[in-house]
Amino acid sequence: MAGRIVAVVALTAFLFGLSFATFSELRIFLPAMLRGAVVTLQVSMLAAALFVVMSFLAGIAKDSGLRPVRWLAIAYIEVFRGTSLLVQLFWLYFVLPEFGIVLSPMLAGVLGVGLNFGAYGAEVVRGAMLAVPKGQHEASVALNLSERASLFRIVIPQAVVVMIPGMTNLTIELIKATALVSAVTLVDITYASVQQNQLHYRTLEIFTITVMLYYCFAQFVRFGGSALEDRFSRHLRRGH
């Protein structure tokens, strides 16, 4: 598997660079950058959790039988897809206090990124639900399953297999998008490297490390995605 080899090489190169940096003058900026990387990871994980929840909520609500629910989902999806993430982050952090809601930088960053990607994920979830054959739902009606059981036991488990590739790609995009949280005064890996660059003027080294870190994160998510895909499509290979 070519991707696996690339990731292993990337990881080794990164560790090599890390040890190199520790034993040379580069060590002065590494601690600050690693602190930034931790912030990036925290924001990514929390935002990814929110992203998955919002994708399912909005994706299912968009095909709901209740009109107000459907309109709410459509409004959410259009507003968050139609404006820039940066504008949304600014709005959450600088404008919401005008309405009396003060968010911490971390909360604003997680909410902004998670809600923005939830709107994109909703379409992935919805597409996957539509890909489940109609007969599955009809069969569960015929078997007298409740609406809820039909959704949670029949439709969603089959839709999950279809949505994993799309959701994996969006998760990688989400990690990349967390680079914007410096707009709400969070010091993530991107902002930390800008700061360190202004202190030490070692652009090439600093930004190469940053780029490699993001690349490694993306490769890990890709593996996670294909592992999940294997896990969820096991029953398809059993041949029934």
Next chain:
Amino acid sequence: MDWRWDFTLDVVIPRLWEAAGVTVYATFASFLLALVGGLILMLLKTSKNRIVSIVVTEFIELIRATPLLVQIFFLFFLLPEVGITLPPLTSGIIAIALYNSTLCAEVYRAGLQAVPRGQWEAAMALNLSAYRTFRRIIIPQSLPPIVPALGNYLIAIFKETPLLSFVAVGEIMHASKLIGSEYYRFTEAVTIAGVFFLVMSLVSAQLVRLVETYLQRSIQR
């Protein structure tokens, strides 16, 4: 909440209107560069020279796996160090164009692959020249999938231009940040900027849809 309409009309809208020009300029400049860059990357990626194609494939992977903001900062700080001094707007446009050309390359490739093999073979059997094969057979058939996808990237680029405010390019987001810190009022400026993006992307999404249906109909004729 106190929304002040006089402030909105006298200060926010005129200044954002000026900055909108920079946003539109950056959008179209990066889009045109990305169209050409994508074509070059696609040709290099499908090159018969294995080393060239592997290097370009990995390069595309690397660009796609890292945030655009990091690339903008990288170019912004690195270029002066190697002796190239460009205005922030130019280096920003180059960064956005580079990022999106990797995406355009995929679009071109997918569009060409969507043309059935038999079309190439038929063109060869009819003894058409390479130019006529492309001009009359391949390109007309690969346009319907390519054009809407490129239109979506145009909208995506439009929504990426606020990133340029990080390197002090005077586009809309930068203008609204400046208004916010000058008057200490963020509400109007940021909200108007958001509404501007929302309206522009809804309108252009509709335009892309129109072009898509037009192309579908013209190919069926």
